[in-house]
Amino acid sequence: xxxxxxxHDVAFAVVxxxxxxxxxxxxxxxxxxxxxxxxxxxxxxxxxxLAGAALGQRLLWAVAVAAALFASELVFRRLTGSSGLGMGDxxxxxxxxxxxxxxxxxxxxxxxxxxxxxxxxxxQSVLPAxxxxxxxxxxxxxxxxxxxxxxxAVA
Numbered sequence: 001x002x003x004x005x006x007x008h009d010v011a012f013a014v015v016x017x018x019x020x021x022x023x024x025x026x027x028x029x030x031x032x033x034x035x036x037x038x039x040x041x042x043x044x045x046x047x048x049x050l051a052g053a054a055l056g057q058r059l060l061w062a063v064a065v066a067a068a069l070f071a072s073e074l075v076f077r078r079l080t081g082s083s084g085l086g087m088g089d090x091x092x093x094x095x096x097x098x099x100x101x102x103x104x105x106x107x108x109x110x111x112x113x114x115x116x117x118x119x120x121x122x123x124q125s126v127l128p129a130x131x132x133x134x135x136x137x138x139x140x141x142x143x144x145x146x147x148x149x150x151x152x153a154v155a
Contacts, residue, residue, distance in 0.1 A: 011047035012155065015099045018043060019134050022092055026130035032088030037095050044099035051155045061101045066094030069108075089129045096137065099155055103140045110136035 018040045022032050041062075048058050069090045076084045097104045111133030119127050 008050035026128035037091040040095040062097040107137035
């Protein structure tokens with residue numbers, strides 16, 4: 001028998017809905033709009049709070065993750081003269097880190113690997129990253145839940 005849904009479950013469902021919208025935007029427009037990034041960050045914080053997370057630590061982690069990606073992108077652009085990640089990708093990873101702080105680095109690495117493989121198979125050098133990272137994040141979270149963790153514990 002399934003346990004009844006709590007408010008944190010509903011909030012996480014909204015997080016995944018915004019992630020899906022971000023995937024659509026990135027696929028169609030190759031952008032992650034600021035309004036969507038703000039909504040994802042806000043709902044991620046609400047979901048984390050409802051799951052009992054320490055919000056100060058979440059904020060520090062998300063800022064550190066986004067800052068590390070931003071800095072690495074600046075170095076990459078300086079060295080190569082071209083962009084690797086877009087700033088929308090950085091916003092996405094920072095915002096979703098508020099909901100799934102320890103899953104996102106693994107998902108980001110896995111998403112980048114999937115992106116690279118897909119690019120090689122399709123012989124494309126420019127692809128939207130958010131759908132690949134989101135897919136990898138869904139796999140990581142599903143694996144954690146399948147191993148016995150609750151969604152609140154994953155978050």
